[in-house]
Amino acid sequence: MFSWAxxxxxxxAFNTVILTFVFTVYxxxxxxxxxxxxxxxxxxxLTVAGVCIALVAPVSGQRSDAGGRRKRWLAVHTTLVVASTAGLFFVRDDPSYLLLGLVLVAVGSVFSEFATVNYNAMLxxxxxxxxxxxVSGFGWGMGYFGGLIALVIVLVAFVQPQVGLFGVTAEDGLNIRVVALFAAVWFGVFALPLFFFVPEVPSAGEPQRTSVVGSYVLLGRRLARMWRDERRTLGFLVASAIYRDxxxxxxxxxxxxxxxxxxxSATEVVVFAxxxxxxxxxxxxxxxxxxDRFGSKAVIVTALLGLVLVGGALLVLPGKAAFWMGGLVLAVFLGPTQSASRTFLARIATPGRESEVFGLYATTGRAVSFLGPLAFSGGIALFGTQRAGMGGIVLILLIGLLALLPVRAPERPA
Known part of the structure; x- marks a missing residue:
């Protein structure tokens, strides 16, 4: 369990340092x-990356389940994330490098999602x-604390000092580019214990030499069976897709x-992170x-309600102090929402098809992944302010909460 976490x-290091607080800001x-x-x-x-994930994730998960290769594909996808992250070192602080940076971030996010499909199925x-x-909460907590430690190192060693570790300065964006190398090494090193100590999943017994087209045919049949016999699973996939976006x-x-x-400032962003x-x-x-005590659905509903209320307040409150207080309250609700969503699906997944179901989990999320970026960038385009984009994000969370309410909660063990 510890190696998995x-x-x-x-x-x-990729999700927090690269996608959220440091490199995307750069x-x-x-x-x-x-x-x-x-x-x-x-x-x-990121919208283009989401389309790629939506098309490939469920078939990738299905094939890893059928062939008993869940851990192998997790290793492949993890390696590709590490490589694309390291490539960000070559993105200088000049507009001519913007396309390269966007492509590498998008590629990293695609393979990070593929890796997460197999990782979640190992729960x-x-x-x-x-x-x-x-256990799911422990994994999410480890992720947050890993991000915290990585950000502290980044702040102290590279972002804050005029001359950082190894003589790194801000010239040509070198201090942020080195952060990308650090994130790549961090991910690669801490991913290794899982591959040594968590066993491979047994084969689900389906043909292992199915073509890619055949995999999509099998996926279509699986969705038809879910429509007949697993409506709750489909309802949760749709609702969670909205609020997870x-x-x-x-x-x-x-x-x-x-x-x-x-x-x-850049330093203040990292300190807040x-x-x-x-x-x-x-x-x-x-x-x-x-x-474990109250059930996954109760935790998700409570956390989403908190996110909507606090996010709505931040739309009108000015100043750094408001963002500090509101942002930290938002952070309290983020982890439980993600962790409980994973356990909700794991509890209702068909045994032996966990990667396939989590692949659908990724696909349904990415099928509407245009909503978040579109609401944010579209709000900016229409009204000229980032606050309008923030309002779009809050609206998506509210719609996801309303869609979840009719979904029946999974049965809990005695």
Whole structure:
């Protein structure tokens, strides 16, 4: 279980340092030159990545289940994320490098999602029915704390000092480019224990030499069976797709909003990120225990309601102090929402098809993944302010909450 959770600890370097608080801020500000135009370009790049994930994720998960190669494909996808992250070192603070940076971030996000499909499916391999909530919460908490430690190192060693570790300075954006190399090494090192100590999943017994086209045919039949016999699973996939896209938008554009709307400097963004990850990690641990006690649905509904209320308040409250207080409260609810969503699906998944179901989980999320970036970038385009984009994100969370309410909660073990 600890080796499994260390992968989450390592992957936080990509999700937190690259996608949320450091490198995307660098892309939209220093590289693009215009924060508004850079934010729109980032939204477009991540929308394209979402389409790729939606088309491939369920078939990738299905094939890894059928062939007993869940861990092998996790290794392949993890390696590709590490490679694309390291490639960001070559993105200088000049508009001519913006396209390269956007492509590498998009590629990294695609393979990060593919890896997460197999990683999430391993949850049932490292937990029991009675402890699945706290194990899932432990994994999310490890991810948040891993992000926290990585951000502290980044802040102290590269971002804050005039001359950082190894003589790194801000010339040509070198201090941020080195952060990308650090994130790649961090992920690669902490992913290794999973591959040594977590066993491979047994084959599900289906043909292992199915063509890619045949895999899509099998997927279509599986969806037809789910429509007949597993309506609850489909209902949850749709509802979670909506609100998880709102969560993804918070992670992706949080640092951009802090800098562009509330006037945070690059150092202040990282300091806030460190504090928010600490708060979110505690929330994930507590939410995991609440999950086992009260059920996944109760935790998700409570957390989403908190996100909508606090996010709505931030639309009108001015100043850095408001973002500090509201942002930390938001962080408390983020971890439980993500962790309980994973356990909700794991509890209702058909045994032996976990990767396939989590592939559908990724696909349904990415099928509407245009909503978050579109709401954010579209709000900016229509009204000329990032606050309008923030309002779009809050609306998506509210719609997801309303869609979840009719879905029947999974049965909990005695």
């Amino acid at each position: 260390l992968w989450d600890w390592g992957s936080a 892309l939209s500000d220093a590289v693009a030159g215009d924060p508004e135009a850079g934010s729109q370009a980032l939204g477009v790049a 049932l391999q490292v937990s029991t029915p009675a402890t699945i909530g706290r 709102g969560l993804a938008a918070i992670f992706t554009f949080g640092g951009v909003i802090a800098a562009g709307t509330f006037g945070f 460190i504090t928010a990850n600490l708060t979110a990690g505690v929330g994930a641990f507590l939410g995991g225990r609440a999950d």
